[in-house]
Amino acid sequence: MSHTSIFENRRERFYDWMAREGISLVMFEDTEGRRDPALRWFSGQPADALLFLSVDRRAxxxxxxxxxxxQYAQADALIPYSEFDRQANTALQGAAAKLKIPLGSKIEIPALTxxxxxxxxVGDMMDFDIIxxxxxxxxxxxKLRAVKDDEEIKLLRTAAAITNDLIDLVEQKVRSGKIKTEFDAARLLETEARKRGCEGMGFETLAAGPDRSFSIHAFPAYTRAEFGGPGLSILDFGVKYQGYTTDVTLTFVREPVRAQEKMLILTEKAYTLALDLAKPGAEAREIAAVVDLFFTLSKKHMPHGLGHGIGLEAHEAPAIRNRKDNHWILEPGMVFTLEPGLYDPVHGGCRLENDILITAEGTEVLTKGRIIRL
Amino acid sequence: MSHTSIFENRRERFYDWMAREGISLVMFEDTEGRRDPALRWFSGQPADALLFLSVDRRAxxxxxxxxxxxQYAQADALIPYSEFDRQANTALQGAAAKLKIPLGSKIEIPALTxxxxxxxxVGDMMDFDIIxxxxxxxxxxxKLRAVKDDEEIKLLRTAAAITNDLIDLVEQKVRSGKIKTEFDAARLLETEARKRGCEGMGFETLAAGPDRSFSIHAFPAYTRAEFGGPGLSILDFGVKYQGYTTDVTLTFVREPVRAQEKMLILTEKAYTLALDLAKPGAEAREIAAVVDLFFTLSKKHMPHGLGHGIGLEAHEAPAIRNRKDNHWILEPGMVFTLEPGLYDPVHGGCRLENDILITAEGTEVLTKGRIIRL
Structure with a gap:
């Protein structure tokens, strides 16, 4: 299937939605500080653009x-942003004119406006109904993007295969003593991911040795501190392959004390529990609620959500968290992380994270994230 | 000066503003997809938090x-986000109660809400005036952040010194043939910046060899393609030191053809022109307009702004661009880039970018970005 037809196929499904909703024009914007991967999904354009879709099926x-x-984008027309003074308002007015949107029509702008x-x-476009x-x-x-199409699943499988290679490699090099610092670990991943054809990492690699693993997301992301020494070390990374990112977390353990052992056992149990519950028709919030309850009964507290969708973004739909505004129901084609973790200011942190594909039968675990005992 | 007093001093200036404006409570939010370095500037908290400042001077x-x-933050009180179900609305209500904000008061939420x-x-907080x-x-x-304080200028000077070291190093390694690919260049910078105590890079390094330098910001950011071969290669990078980022662009030139020579000469002239015009009291928009006009008279077009402030963000105030909404007047303590560039689908691109501090006397060029002829 050519890329053109993939993008056109995605747009066709959205045009149908526009027709049902009676919306004449929809604007998407990807800009610094507010990225929207819908642009890449609909057109192949990687970043920094506005995309306008009209109900008469033009992009x-x-x-x-x-x-x-x-070089990258597929659309029915391209106009440089500089023609609109690089102002979104001006571009919207220009697009409505160019696409001959009838006065009085409904035009939808991004929800994050x-x-x-x-x-x-609204003030600039009084002749239209701005939504x-x-x-x-x-x-x-x-919602469309939350269920991956065949092309996306293929790319995510490739990204996962590369990720699994890197997991094995980093384990081997920590065991052999070649990786001694957080920096060594992060740099190995960056180097090897690009060698394997990745665009880069899906997000900044988080490598936290025993002294820094207490925080959910280490700050700075990695330093020249020891990695893999006595205690708990966390390595959270993902590779980006043709736009699609994985997201895994390994915990390396050396000479754990009793409190650390307990954290590890609970984290592994929580992971297995979550994986058992994940299947088509399951409520994402319910799975996260069960895991939260499991930790509470164990007198622990997980200070973050259980997981999140992955794809063109490192965090996208479906949300896998215990919040009352979470209404996602799992269905085949969804790909998301499960990542239970526990953190302690004294004993450090542990997290186990893998990428899960929902299939007609249940789940397929795409990645091989694990707790690695040194 | 201790960090506490730096943060308190910044907050004091803002509390004065709040009192003048009659605002009782201001909310700042730093979250994925919408970063706000005001949090780090006011409190030292690097990311992922809400900050509430009340007019009776509590943070x-x-x-x-x-x-x-x-570990990092300095404020009068800390409450974990999980106590508010990790919902900003709930946290705002909690903060108003905790800080005993009188009913009917003005509460200001982020402009990007x-x-x-x-x-x-508004619906959740009918008893207050939400602005x-x-x-x-x-x-x-x-506006406060656009004029750097002494502590910030010190950090930016350190970041610039590291940047200048790296510029020399990368030039030497391209000349000696040790750097052959975009990836080599980017990896060297990452490695050496961290060795010198940086938190990381200020943004993803952009390394584009002759085949890819035609785009303003190369995509992907860097690959295993040749760097420094015949034609124009662009290297755009910045280091992040204790939160503060530099931003420079080098263009490497080998065996230029006539059209490339012309682009280089025009870019250097535009840079010198801009630097001559930069001084206290100058209008930022006017400087950018002169450079745009210079290129137009040379039958060229620069497809991006002339520059931008730097600091806790890679792009912040003051804007140095020719847009009618740009009203910035340069004043001592402002630090920004000047980065004229030209791009051609056939001949590739060139850009020259340095970081400029406005002083009482004029300008100080902090960095040593340059066009490097191989």
Whole structure:
């Protein structure tokens, strides 16, 4: 299947949604500080652009860098952002004119549009009905993107295979003493991921030796501190392959004290519990609630969510957390992490994270994240 | 000067602003997808938290990771985010209660609050006057942050010194043939920056050999393609030292053809022109307009802004671009980039970027970015 038809196929499904909703034009924006992978998903454009989809099934891309867009993007028309003074308001007006959107039509702008900016859009486009809402176009795309298509699952499988290679490699080099510091671990991953054809990492690698593993996300992400020494060391990373990211966490353990052993056992049990509960039709919130309860009964507390979808973003739908606004139901094609963890200011932290694909039958664990006893 | 007093001093200046504006409580939020370095600037907290400042001069920090906050942050009170179900609305209500904000008071939330979220804040807090505006608290902090204090200038000088070391090192290794690929260049910088005590890079290093330098920001950021071969290669990087980032661009040139020579000469002239115009009292927009005009008269077009402030963010105030909403006037203590560049689908791209400090006398060029002829 060519890339053109993949993108067109995705847009077709969205145009159907637009027709049902009576929306004439939808604007997507990917800009510094507010990324929206919908652009890459719909058109192949990696970043820094506006995308306009009209209900009569045309896609207009307005990129910041026209040379880059010509190389990567597929749309019915391309216009450089500089023609609109690099202002989103001006571009929206230009797109409505170019696509001949009838006056009075509904135009939907991103749900994350800031309140003051929303007022400006409305003021500038009094002849249209400007819509900005949580359960609108953005949510519809999020829902489409939450269930991966065949092309996406293929890419995620490739990313997972590379990830699994790197897990084995990093384990071997920690065991052999070649990796001594957080920096050594992070650099090995960066180097080897790119050698294997990755665009880069899915997010900044977090490598935290025993002195720093107490925090959920180590800050700074990695340093020249010891990694893999006595106690608990955490390595949280993902590779990005043609836009798709994995996300795994390994915990390395050396000479654990009793309190650390207990944390490890509980984390592994929580992981198995979560994996057993994950299947088509399961409520994501319910799985996370069971794990939270399991930790509470063990007199522990997990200070973060149980997991999250992965794909073009390191964190996307479906959410796997115990929050009352979480209504996701698992279905085949969803890919997400399960990552229970416990953290202690004295004993350090441990986390076990893998990437799970929901299949018709149940689950397939794509990655081989694990607790590694040295 | 202790860190506590630096943060307190910054907060004091802001409390004065709040008192003048009649705002009782201001909320700042740093979260994935919407970072706000105001948190680090006011409290030392590196990321993932809410910060509440009340007009009676109290600072309440609500971090996602309480262990991390205890290590880094300075505030009058800390409460874990999990106590508020990790929901910003709930945390705002909790903060107003904890800080005993009188009913009917003005509470300002971030200017980037999405329109649907704004409606929820208003609905949840009918007893208060919820304010969300562009020219409010966020803009006031941006203005304070645009003029660096002594501590910040010290950190930026250290970051610039490390950057200059790395520029020399990378030049030497490209000349000696040790750096052959984009990946080699990027990895050297990552490795050496961390060796010199940096937290990491200020942004993902962009290394683009002759085949990829045509785009403003190469995608992917770097690959295993040749770097420094015949034509134009671009290396755009910054180091992050105790939160503060530099931002420089080098262009490496080998065996340029006539069209490439012309691009280089124009870029260097534009840079010198911009630097000559930069001084206290100059209008940032005017400088950018002169450079745009210079390129236009040379029958070229620069497809991006001339520069931007740097500090806790790689892009912050003041903007140095030719857009009618740009009203920044340069003043001593401002630190920003000047980065003219030209890009051609056939001949590749060139850019020259350095970091400039405005002083009472004029300018000080902190970094040694340059065009390097091989």
């Amino acid at each position: 207009l891309l307005i990129p910041w860098d026209i040379n880059l867009a010509k 800031a309140y003051p900016a929303f007022l400006r859009y 900005c809402r949580d359960q609108g176009a953005g949510a519809a795309v999020e | 309440l920090l609500i971090p996602w990771d309480i262990n991390l906050a205890k 999405a329109y649907p979220a704004f409606l929820r804040y 969300c505006r562009d020219q409010g608290a966020g803009a006031a902090v941006e």
